[in-house]
Amino acid sequence: MVKKSPEEVRKFLETLPDDRRIYYQIGSLFVQVTKEEALKLLKEASSSKAKKEV
Amino acid sequence: MAEGKALQANDQRMAELNRELRSYINQIEALRVEISNIDVLTAEYRATITTLKNLKDLGAGKEVLLPVGKIAQVAAKLEEVSRVVINIGSGISVELPFDEAVEQIKKEIEALLIIKAALERAMVDLYAKVEELTQKIREHGQAEGAGEGQSQKKTKK
Numbered sequence: 001m002v003k004k005s006p007e008e009v010r011k012f013l014e015t016l017p018d019d020r021r022i023y024y025q026i027g028s029l030f031v032q033v034t035k036e037e038a039l040k041l042l043k044e045a046s047s048s049k050a051k052k053e054v
Numbered sequence: 055m056a057e058g059k060a061l062q063a064n065d066q067r068m069a070e071l072n073r074e075l076r077s078y079i080n081q082i083e084a085l086r087v088e089i090s091n092i093d094v095l096t097a098e099y100r101a102t103i104t105t106l107k108n109l110k111d112l113g114a115g116k117e118v119l120l121p122v123g124k125i126a127q128v129a130a131k132l133e134e135v136s137r138v139v140i141n142i143g144s145g146i147s148v149e150l151p152f153d154e155a156v157e158q159i160k161k162e163i164e165a166l167l168i169i170k171a172a173l174e175r176a177m178v179d180l181y182a183k184v185e186e187l188t189q190k191i192r193e194h195g196q197a198e199g200a201g202e203g204q205s206q207k208k209t210k211k
Binding site for chain 1: 139
């Protein structure tokens with residue numbers, strides 16, 4: 001897969017209708033999350049990535 | 055004395071050119087690995103599209119084997135393949151209707167092919183630089199050889 005930035009993933013998620021199932025991968029598990037949870041997880045991931053870069 | 059310095063400068067220049075050449079060759083090698091990774095991924099995505107289409111054609115109720123790790127499989131009944139879960143990056147996967155999922159994979163393939171074309175162009179440029187540099191090294195070597203020949207003649211005289 002072409003590596004997408006969390007920002008691109010966020011934009012894609014926001015275009016999805018509300019009834020779509022979304023999963024977040026934790027190790028080998030895929031956990032079903034709501035769109036809001038997914039957006040929050042993305043935000044956390046990008047802010048921790050930014051911290052690491054600093 | 056002056057000849058010695060000139061020879062040293064020549065050697066340094068030659069070493070510099072060789073270093074530059076090695077760097078270009080390493081870059082070409084890195085690009086080749088990257089292109090080969092893209093080829094593998096593209097083939098895998100095409101195979102995924104074929105598998106999804108085959109599963110859809112088989113229809114609901116068919117028995118399939120689900121891989122559990124690399125060594126074991128368990129039987130499962132296929133449901134209608136109307137939705138597919140696709141990884142969209144950053145650990146997020148989303149459920150898409152079949153056609154949308156196939157479209158998404160096709161878009162990924164297109165994006166990969168665009169990157170591949172850019173890498174191939176970069177590789178062509180690097181090959182041109184290698185060619186140019188090899189010519190320079192050859193000329194430098196010849197000039198160095200001629201210079202050494204002349205200084206040997208002088209010493210004999």
